[in-house]
Amino acid sequence: MGVSSFKQQADIIRTPPTWVFRPTLLHYREVFGQYQFVHFMWNSLVIAAGSTFFSLLLGLPAAYSIARFRQSKLALVILVARIVPGITFLIPWFILFSRLRLVDTYTSLILSHMLVGLPFIIWVMVPFFESLPKELEEAAMVDGSTRSGAFLRVLLPLTGPGILTSSILSFVFSWNNFMFAVVLTGARTRTLPIAVFNFLSYSEINWGGLMAAAVVITVPILVIALVAQRYIIAGLTAGAVKG
Amino acid sequence: MPRGLAGDAGDAVGRRQPARAFSGRTPFEPHHVCSVLPLGRTWRWVRLRGGWLDRNLRYVFPLPALAFIVVMMVFPLVYTLRLSCTEWSMSSMSPPAWVGVANYASLLGSDQRFSGAVWRTFYFTVLAVVLETVLGVAIALALNRDMRGKNLVKTIFLLPMVATPVAVGMVWLLIYEPTIGIANYLLSVLGLPPLHWLASPRQALPSLVLVDVWQWTPMITLIVLAALTALPRDPFEAALVDGATPWQTVRHVTLPLLQPAIVAAMTLRAIDALKTFDIIYTMTQGGPGFASETLNIYSFVLGFQYFQMGKASALLMIFFAIVLGSAIILSWARRPVEA
Numbered sequence: 001m002g003v004s005s006f007k008q009q010a011d012i013i014r015t016p017p018t019w020v021f022r023p024t025l026l027h028y029r030e031v032f033g034q035y036q037f038v039h040f041m042w043n044s045l046v047i048a049a050g051s052t053f054f055s056l057l058l059g060l061p062a063a064y065s066i067a068r069f070r071q072s073k074l075a076l077v078i079l080v081a082r083i084v085p086g087i088t089f090l091i092p093w094f095i096l097f098s099r100l101r102l103v104d105t106y107t108s109l110i111l112s113h114m115l116v117g118l119p120f121i122i123w124v125m126v127p128f129f130e131s132l133p134k135e136l137e138e139a140a141m142v143d144g145s146t147r148s149g150a151f152l153r154v155l156l157p158l159t160g161p162g163i164l165t166s167s168i169l170s171f172v173f174s175w176n177n178f179m180f181a182v183v184l185t186g187a188r189t190r191t192l193p194i195a196v197f198n199f200l201s202y203s204e205i206n207w208g209g210l211m212a213a214a215v216v217i218t219v220p221i222l223v224i225a226l227v228a229q230r231y232i233i234a235g236l237t238a239g240a241v242k243g
Numbered sequence: 244m245p246r247g248l249a250g251d252a253g254d255a256v257g258r259r260q261p262a263r264a265f266s267g268r269t270p271f272e273p274h275h276v277c278s279v280l281p282l283g284r285t286w287r288w289v290r291l292r293g294g295w296l297d298r299n300l301r302y303v304f305p306l307p308a309l310a311f312i313v314v315m316m317v318f319p320l321v322y323t324l325r326l327s328c329t330e331w332s333m334s335s336m337s338p339p340a341w342v343g344v345a346n347y348a349s350l351l352g353s354d355q356r357f358s359g360a361v362w363r364t365f366y367f368t369v370l371a372v373v374l375e376t377v378l379g380v381a382i383a384l385a386l387n388r389d390m391r392g393k394n395l396v397k398t399i400f401l402l403p404m405v406a407t408p409v410a411v412g413m414v415w416l417l418i419y420e421p422t423i424g425i426a427n428y429l430l431s432v433l434g435l436p437p438l439h440w441l442a443s444p445r446q447a448l449p450s451l452v453l454v455d456v457w458q459w460t461p462m463i464t465l466i467v468l469a470a471l472t473a474l475p476r477d478p479f480e481a482a483l484v485d486g487a488t489p490w491q492t493v494r495h496v497t498l499p500l501l502q503p504a505i506v507a508a509m510t511l512r513a514i515d516a517l518k519t520f521d522i523i524y525t526m527t528q529g530g531p532g533f534a535s536e537t538l539n540i541y542s543f544v545l546g547f548q549y550f551q552m553g554k555a556s557a558l559l560m561i562f563f564a565i566v567l568g569s570a571i572i573l574s575w576a577r578r579p580v581e582a
Contacts, residue, residue, distance in 0.1 A: 062308035069301045077312055083566050084320065085518050085539060088559045091326065091546050092319035095333070115315060118308060147297040176407040178521040183547055193409040197525055200413075207417060214410035221405050229398045236404060237466045 027212035035209075037216055040195040043106075047191060048174035050110040052167050055117035060163070063122045064151055067129035075126065081119040086179055089115060094183055104186025112180040117170035124169075124235055128162035129155065165235040168228050172221060192217045327556035334550045346557035356533055356541060357558065361565070364537040367448060368516040371455040376509050378456065379463025380501070384493065386464070387471050397468075400461035408458075408521035415454045416441070416526055441527055444534035451535055454522055459515075463508050470504035471497075510573040517566050538562045 031037045066075050093112060094103070102108040132155060140150035156163070178193040185194055196213045199206060225232060296303060327346055331339035350357045386396060403411070418425050419440035427437040440450045478500065482492045498505075520539045523529065529536035529544065536544075542562060546555035 058308040058311055061304035065301055065304035071301070071305065074305055074309070077316075080567075081312070081316060083514060083563075083570055084316075085542070085559060085562055085566060086520075087539065087542050087546065087555075088323050088563055089316060089319045091552055091556060091559070092322040093315075094547075095552075111315060114311065118311060122308065147300050172405050176405075176409075176521075178407075178409050178525070179543070182524075193407060193521075196407075196409050196413060200416075200525075205416075207423075210413050211417065214407075214413045217407050217410045221407060222402065225401050225405050226398060229394070229401055232401055232405065233397060233465055233469075236401075236462060237469050 027206075027208040028216075030206075030209050031212045031216060035195065035213075037192070037195060037213065040190055040192045041216070043185075043189050044175055044191040044193075046106055047109045047113060047189075048171045050106065051113035051117050051174045052170040054110065055114050055121050055170050056163070056167055058114075059118050059121035059166075060125060060156070061151070063125035064129050064155065066122065067126045068134075075122075078119045078122050081115070082123075086115070090180065090183055097184065103184055104189050106189060108184050109181065109189060109191070112184055113174040113177055115180075116173045116177070120173065121166040121170055124166040125159065125162050128159045132158055161231065161234075164228065165231040168224060168231055169235040172224065172232075175221065323556045323559060326552055327560050329553045331553045332550050333552050339553065342553070346554045347561070350554070350557055350561065356536065359533055360536050360538045360541040363448060363535065364517060364539075364565075367452055367455070367519065367537055368513055370449070371452045371459070371516050372509055372513050374452070374456045375460045375463050375512060376505065378460045379508070380467050380498075380505060382460070383464045383467035383471065384497070386468060397465070400464060403458045404462055406458075409525050411454065411458060412522050412525035415457075415522075419450060441535075442531065444531050447527055447531060447535045451523055451526065454526070455516065455519065458522070459512060463505075463512065466504060466508040467501060470501055474500050506573065506576050510570065510576075513573060514566060514570055517569060538565070 062074070065071060090112075093108070097103045097108045136154050136158070137147065137150040140154045141147060145153065176193065177191075178197070181191045181194050182197075185191055196210070196217055199210045199213055326339065328341060328343055329339035330342045330345070331337075386393065417423075421427055421437060421439055421442060424440075426440060430437055439446055441447050474497075478496050479492065482496050487495070518539055519537065520543065523535055523537060523540055524543070527535045529540040538558070539562070542555050542558045545551050545558060549555075
């Protein structure tokens with residue numbers, strides 16, 4: 001993919017595949033110039049950051065509450081969210097958002113991506129809160145702090161790794177999301193995956209441009225994966241193996 | 244005991260061990276507890292309300308998340324269920340017409356596309372999950388030793404999983420391209436005849452399974468690796484004392500001990516494989532013909548290309564039941580085998 005994105009079209013369709021060619025930045029110029037990828041990147045970034053932020057805001061207190069008060073019924077709801085095919089929600093949303101004129105707005109996309117992010121964050125964070133000893137809160141409350149104060153000032157700083165894990169992955173899921181974006185984005189809010197997919201709709205596939213687009217969408221994920229691999233592994237294997 | 248699907252809420256099974264205790268910090272003295280973050284003044288109003296908030300914390304804290312779930316998930320589910328008993332094309336101006344179970348009857352009765360999609364969905368899932376499990380466990384066992392570069396290997400394994408499915412699909416399109424793709428070039432190097440891959444109705448679905456295997460085998464590997472590090476040492480020492488061969492040890496000690504983790508990984512994988520959408524839609528859109536049209540693709544096409552919202556809703560309800568049923572059956576299989 002990386003190699004192909006620097007090749008001229010003529011070099012790409014040569015068989016057998018060649019490793020000797022004159023590299024060109026032509027396709028990157030296409031992607032960022034003619035196809036306005038910066039704009040799509042910005043859309044993806046806003047939606048991924050927004051949905052992650054709001055998922056944390058709603059998810060962290062809920063995860064704490066599930067862990068401390070053993071609200072297992074609530075946890076079951078989160079599980080069902082994982083199992084229901086996403087399109088099931090998409091039909092009512094599409095109708096609702098069409099009526100409210102919210103199709104092609106950040107709002108509808110952030111809300112729809114939270115459907116993935118919020119259950120995931122709760123799923124990862126419950127065991128983190130369970131692993132913290134109750135004595136921590138109790139000590140804080142003896143010192144005159146309220147329970148909510150103890151949660152904010154004592155527990156949240158301690159669950160840093162968990163928050164990092166769940167928010168990184170929530171961001172990645174949103175960045176990668178294709179299905180919701182196909183239905184809910186329009187001209188103004190088109191995200192990167194849709195922009196990449198649109199390369200296919202031309203009669204002759206522009207392979208070089210396509211690969212350049214694929215590189216552009218993958219590089220941020222690649223960087224995140226290299227920097228935070230430990231956290232990502234913890235998140236992806238969450239729920240399968242817990243001692 | 245590992246857990247995945249069932250009872251992950253620390254219910255009656257008892258307290259779970261810390262997943263990972265906070266590392267590199269010393270627990271601080273209780274009387275410093277309140278000075279961790281300098282938020283004292285900001286939270287004075289919270290403290291004034293503290294009595295009320297603390298008493299009702301168990302209701303207040305989950306409330307926002309619960310509200311989101313009800314509005315964005317429960318309500319849409321109920322709505323879809325209602326819609327599935329109507330005939331409604333969004334492109335027409337007429338309101339939905341109540342038709343009872345006619346949608347279900349037509350899907351289950353005479354719809355060739357539906358029965359084909361069910362069959363293809365299971366074909367894709369079973370083939371992919373079996374291949375991923377066998378490969379994933381094998382690779383994990385091979386990697387399970389102290390070696391240099393283990394972290395590098397883990398990072399490389401991570402990439403297919405977090406890579407954007409659309410981009411993955413595009414790259415594999417180029418690989419599978421019959422004339423300029425690497426796949427046929429490799430076959431020709433090996434002296435084998437070229438294949439049509441995605442262009443042939445018979446090869447399209449297996450080709451897609453191969454992409455899924457490339458993408459998700461690492462997840463099984465990582466889960467099994469994590470489980471391997473948590474295994475008790477005694478059974479292995481006993482096997483050593485008894486003079487078991489390495490193969491016997493793997494077969495009679497390691498694999499039975501790993502079984503719960505492997506089944507959990509398979510369950511998670513199966514749930515997602517049943518719902519695979521991005522890769523299939525970006526690479527074949529369900530084609531050629533309907534050769535790679537799974538349930539998820541078919542319901543998407545019904546809903547968002549034909550705008551037959553009623554029929555699509557009925558299909559989604561059946562689809563949901565299938566995924567839920569599979570998940571429940573697989574979670575039964577989690578009980579460790581009685582040795």
